[in-house]
Amino acid sequence: MVLACRLQHSQHMKDVFDNLPEFEPGWVWLVGAGPGDPGLLTLHAINALRQADVVVYDALVDERILDYAAPGTALEYAGKRGGKPSPMQRDISLKLVELANQGLKVCRLKGGDPFVFGRGGEEALTLVEHGVMFRIVPGVSAGIGGLAYAGIPVTHRDTNHNVTFLTGHDAGGVVPDAIDWRSVAKGSPVLVMYMAMKHAHAIADKLMAAGRSADEPIAFVCSATTPDMQVYETTLGNIGDLGALGLKPPAIVVLGEVVRLRSALDWMGAMEGRLLQQDPLGNRQAAESA
Numbered sequence: 001m002v003l004a005c006r007l008q009h010s011q012h013m014k015d016v017f018d019n020l021p022e023f024e025p026g027w028v029w030l031v032g033a034g035p036g037d038p039g040l041l042t043l044h045a046i047n048a049l050r051q052a053d054v055v056v057y058d059a060l061v062d063e064r065i066l067d068y069a070a071p072g073t074a075l076e077y078a079g080k081r082g083g084k085p086s087p088m089q090r091d092i093s094l095k096l097v098e099l100a101n102q103g104l105k106v107c108r109l110k111g112g113d114p115f116v117f118g119r120g121g122e123e124a125l126t127l128v129e130h131g132v133m134f135r136i137v138p139g140v141s142a143g144i145g146g147l148a149y150a151g152i153p154v155t156h157r158d159t160n161h162n163v164t165f166l167t168g169h170d171a172g173g174v175v176p177d178a179i180d181w182r183s184v185a186k187g188s189p190v191l192v193m194y195m196a197m198k199h200a201h202a203i204a205d206k207l208m209a210a211g212r213s214a215d216e217p218i219a220f221v222c223s224a225t226t227p228d229m230q231v232y233e234t235t236l237g238n239i240g241d242l243g244a245l246g247l248k249p250p251a252i253v254v255l256g257e258v259v260r261l262r263s264a265l266d267w268m269g270a271m272e273g274r275l276l277q278q279d280p281l282g283n284r285q286a287a288e289s290a
Helices: 002-018 043-051 089-101 120-129 142-149 181-187 200-209 257-265 267-271 283-289
Strands: 028-032 054-057 074-077 106-110 134-137 164-167 191-194 217-222 230-235 251-255
Touching: 002 043, 028 043, 028 089, 028 120, 043 106, 043 134, 054 089, 089 106, 089 120, 120 134, 142 191, 142 217, 142 251, 164 181, 181 200, 217 257, 230 257, 251 257
Parallel strands: 028 106, 028 134, 054 074, 054 106, 164 191
Antiparallel strands: 191 251, 217 230, 217 251
C-alpha cells in the first residue's frame, strides 16, 4: 500500500510538470528566483530551469537554485553588485536578444521578482524592441518573503493598513531625489526599502527631518532566507556602524511598528529555542485598561 501511494505521488508530480508551458526555442523567460531559499521557487520557475538551453543569472540568485537546471545547460553570470565591476544593463538586455536569435531557450533568472526593483521591465522592453517573444514568471520578492523569514509581517491590522516599497539608491548609486521623502514619511506607517543599506544614515536623517520618530523601530534583514541570514533590530535614530556590526548587502530594510512583532513571530528563532513574546504590542493590556 505504501509503495503504491509513493508511485501514485511520483506520477502526480510528473503530471504537474507535463501540464506546465513548453519553453519554445527563441523565447526568453524572465524568471523570478525568489529571495534565496530554493524552496520558494515557483513551479513555473523550476519548469523554466528544466527546459532552458541557457540560464543568464543575477548575483542575487542562490547557487543552489542553479542545480535545478538540466545537465548540460549553459550558465552565464550577469551579476550587478554595487561598487564592483558589473556589466551594463543595456549589454545584458542585448545579450538576451542575441541568445534568443540563436534559437535558444533563454532563462533570464533574477533574484526576487523581475518587476520589483529588478530591471525586468527594462529587459522586457528591449525584447519587444527586437521582436523577441518572452514570458514573465513572477517570483517571491525579498521585501515580502525575506521579511516573513525574519518574522516581520509587512502588514498587520493593529499597526498599519498600508505599506510603501522603495529603493534606497537610484541608477547613479545615490539616494533617489525623485522620492518625495516628506510625503513618504508622513503617508506610510511602514516603509520597506530595497538597496538601502549603503545610504541608511542619510535616509534616516531625511525621514526624521520629515517627522518620523528617532525611537521608531527599524530592522535590517541581510541575506534573507539563506543560511547566512542576519537580522539587526534597532531604532531610526540609533542605526550605528553597520559594517562594524558585520552586516553587509544584500539587505532589506523595514521601518515601522511591524518590526516589534518580530519578538512574537520569529518562527526561525523559535526553532532554535527563542522564547516568543505573546503580546509584543501591548494590545491585551490596553484592552483590559480601556
